[in-house]
Amino acid sequence: MFFQPIKKNIKSMAVQPNLTDYTTIRAEFSWEAVRRELSGLPGGQGLNIAYEAVDRHAEGPGQNRIAIRFLGKDGGVSDLSYGDLRDRSNRFANLLRSLKVDKGDRVFWLAGRIPDLYPIFFGTLKNLNVFCPLFAAFGPEPVQQRLERGNARILVTNRKQYTKKIAPLLNRLPELRYILLVDSTEDINEQVLSLPRLMAEAADMFTIPPTDPEDMAILHFTSGTTGLPKGAVHVHNAVQTHFITGRYVLDLHQDDIYWCTADPGWVTGTSYGIIAPLLHGVISIVDEADFEPERWYRILQEQKVTVWYTAPTAIRMLMRVPEELPGKFDLSSLRLVHSVGEPLNPEAVLWGQKVLGLLIHDNWWQTETGGIMIANYAALEVRPGSMGLPLPGIEAAILTHLDAESVRVEESDVEGELALRRGWPSMFRAYLHDEERYQKCFAGEWYLTGDLARRDADGYYWFIGRADDIIKTAGHMVGPFEVESCLMEHPAVAEAGVIGKPESTIGELVKAFVVLKAGYKATDELSHELIGFGRGRLGSAVAPKEIDFVDNLPKTRSGKIMRRLLKARELNLPVGDTSTLEGSTTS
Amino acid sequence: MNQEQLQTIIFAELKTIAPESDPAELSPDENIREALDIDSYSFLKVLVGLNEQTGVDIPEADYGKLSTLQAMTEYLAARIR
Numbered sequence: 001m002f003f004q005p006i007k008k009n010i011k012s013m014a015v016q017p018n019l020t021d022y023t024t025i026r027a028e029f030s031w032e033a034v035r036r037e038l039s040g041l042p043g044g045q046g047l048n049i050a051y052e053a054v055d056r057h058a059e060g061p062g063q064n065r066i067a068i069r070f071l072g073k074d075g076g077v078s079d080l081s082y083g084d085l086r087d088r089s090n091r092f093a094n095l096l097r098s099l100k101v102d103k104g105d106r107v108f109w110l111a112g113r114i115p116d117l118y119p120i121f122f123g124t125l126k127n128l129n130v131f132c133p134l135f136a137a138f139g140p141e142p143v144q145q146r147l148e149r150g151n152a153r154i155l156v157t158n159r160k161q162y163t164k165k166i167a168p169l170l171n172r173l174p175e176l177r178y179i180l181l182v183d184s185t186e187d188i189n190e191q192v193l194s195l196p197r198l199m200a201e202a203a204d205m206f207t208i209p210p211t212d213p214e215d216m217a218i219l220h221f222t223s224g225t226t227g228l229p230k231g232a233v234h235v236h237n238a239v240q241t242h243f244i245t246g247r248y249v250l251d252l253h254q255d256d257i258y259w260c261t262a263d264p265g266w267v268t269g270t271s272y273g274i275i276a277p278l279l280h281g282v283i284s285i286v287d288e289a290d291f292e293p294e295r296w297y298r299i300l301q302e303q304k305v306t307v308w309y310t311a312p313t314a315i316r317m318l319m320r321v322p323e324e325l326p327g328k329f330d331l332s333s334l335r336l337v338h339s340v341g342e343p344l345n346p347e348a349v350l351w352g353q354k355v356l357g358l359l360i361h362d363n364w365w366q367t368e369t370g371g372i373m374i375a376n377y378a379a380l381e382v383r384p385g386s387m388g389l390p391l392p393g394i395e396a397a398i399l400t401h402l403d404a405e406s407v408r409v410e411e412s413d414v415e416g417e418l419a420l421r422r423g424w425p426s427m428f429r430a431y432l433h434d435e436e437r438y439q440k441c442f443a444g445e446w447y448l449t450g451d452l453a454r455r456d457a458d459g460y461y462w463f464i465g466r467a468d469d470i471i472k473t474a475g476h477m478v479g480p481f482e483v484e485s486c487l488m489e490h491p492a493v494a495e496a497g498v499i500g501k502p503e504s505t506i507g508e509l510v511k512a513f514v515v516l517k518a519g520y521k522a523t524d525e526l527s528h529e530l531i532g533f534g535r536g537r538l539g540s541a542v543a544p545k546e547i548d549f550v551d552n553l554p555k556t557r558s559g560k561i562m563r564r565l566l567k568a569r570e571l572n573l574p575v576g577d578t579s580t581l582e583g584s585t586t587s
Numbered sequence: 588m589n590q591e592q593l594q595t596i597i598f599a600e601l602k603t604i605a606p607e608s609d610p611a612e613l614s615p616d617e618n619i620r621e622a623l624d625i626d627s628y629s630f631l632k633v634l635v636g637l638n639e640q641t642g643v644d645i646p647e648a649d650y651g652k653l654s655t656l657q658a659m660t661e662y663l664a665a666r667i668r
Contacts, residue, residue, distance in 0.1 A: 073618075137624060290620060291627040292651040317627065317647075325648040474628060506628050532607030540605075540624045 003346040003384040006359060010379050015335055017378035019248040029392035031425060034240045046211035049239045050089060050122040053278035058086035062281050070115045071287045078115060085118055090206035092123025095198045099178055103128040104216055105153040110161050112136040113288050116182050117264055120156055121274055125217055126208045132219040135265025139539030140165045141486060146221045147173055150231050156180045213237035219432060220267045222367040223479030225468045231432035232367050238426035241371035245391060246276035249363060250307055251336055251378040259285040260309040266476055267367045268340055272309055293321045297329040304333035311341040313474045315348050315360060316505045326355050336378055338363060341475025342507045343463040346384030362387055366449060370426025374461050386460040395421040398455055399446060407443045415464055418453040419446040469563045471500030473508050478542050480563055487512055490533050492520040497553045499567045512544040513566055515552055522549035588667055593660055600636040604629045615657035641667055
């Protein structure tokens, strides 16, 4: 079904958007000009994200302004001013220095959304260490893989996570020097230390060392189709993208109260849950609790949120709640709603208009791009179902692969792979320890996103699907290979093929097709056991939610599982050319 | 239906989503989702299952009223016929 474009009346908007004339701003845009708008470290000592987001406000009239308003699960509210954030991040930087953590060493975070996150994030960057967040719902296997592959030197976590996931793995992590517990007032042993104790002992004055804009700042792991998760490396220069997308896409103005619902375990939770709002000196709301419809509407009302950045899964869960619920709340402060994580269906865009009185603005980007690349903007027409127009400074294109090395740039209305011209400031600089995979992401001047899309005649981009087998569930990526490898560790499993099964709320659901070893029977009990087995090792964010037993898996002649064919069968779609297959029957 | 029977139903629904867990070990006031690592989508499935087993209609707006074992049991007990 085609949905009509929705025009905006800019004059009637209470707050005039930062980007009104897209064509002119795009034509006149330069990254050099963006760089000049940032302070840079005093004395021309380079560019550091922590200075731009925190210290430059803390050292001016913004010192006492609220940076983070933290809403605890228990209903408590605590504020952190820009001045507090500077002092506490200085303490953490000094703490790292006293533990002799060297430049470039990785500091991992596995403790969810708690107030300590923010000083630790910025303190890590101030000491020129690299911050790497992990999602708290990862099981022991994804956690261990990422800590090992990311050469974790320091891990900040809580007692529960430590006991459950880290302590049993310690002998596999020889590079991990210290574990800092956020909720322990005493050291456990020489390696496992109390964060509150160390923070209390550290000084709150710290001078950020000279920082090359190309120094590594953040490491984000993302799933690949095959093999281990990939560590996308981001540098301090990425702050240019965070800054300009905060202005043009999020449309932040100084008096805004901004709420990003993303968990810091994912890239949105750092780029837009931590960095971008503070660059613009706004109040950033952080809610410790998980999704709950009434709580969320109450936060929008009580905190007078003006700009809200959330995700399709959350929006679709809110759509299931009767409209009387939002009707009970005063949402009149809200002026702009954004969504990211997976394509937002047109019905959801229109639901926003009907129930919140505001369209929902979808945007598109990836872990690798570091920041929003294609977006719907506050002032511009929205085409429901479209990811929008490229950010000023970003050149997007639709490509067709001609052979292994060459591509053709397509005209409008042709489906192909979405690509971005390389060189924007927040582009990932490497996959850690995997130069070959990094190089494979580029064809000449183009970064290949792995997403299939088309561009309409007016330049709006429309998502079609993934070019590979990566599963997108509740807004995050799951690599089928990780799940298959885990299931195959179970004694009953001979083989497993894992796909994303389309699901209306979470986009795709992780589903496994399992071939059993001889002597095992395909029973409901075994299916439950495998689901539990997956959850215990991978955690709820990654583990399969559905299991089907099959007699064999479709494979190519070289033995590779044809996940695409499994998916086509699941959806009763034509399976296409199967001439390269062996074992192409399933029960 | 008495409290014990209700808990048996609740435990069975939780086990369907988190088969590796032992819901009987939950403290009455512990947040179920956190303790058993259940994401928001799967928690909705638990509520749907409870509705099917008990006949109690659980509007999604009430989602937050069933976050602990005690709250869940009381919520269902108060509405069950």
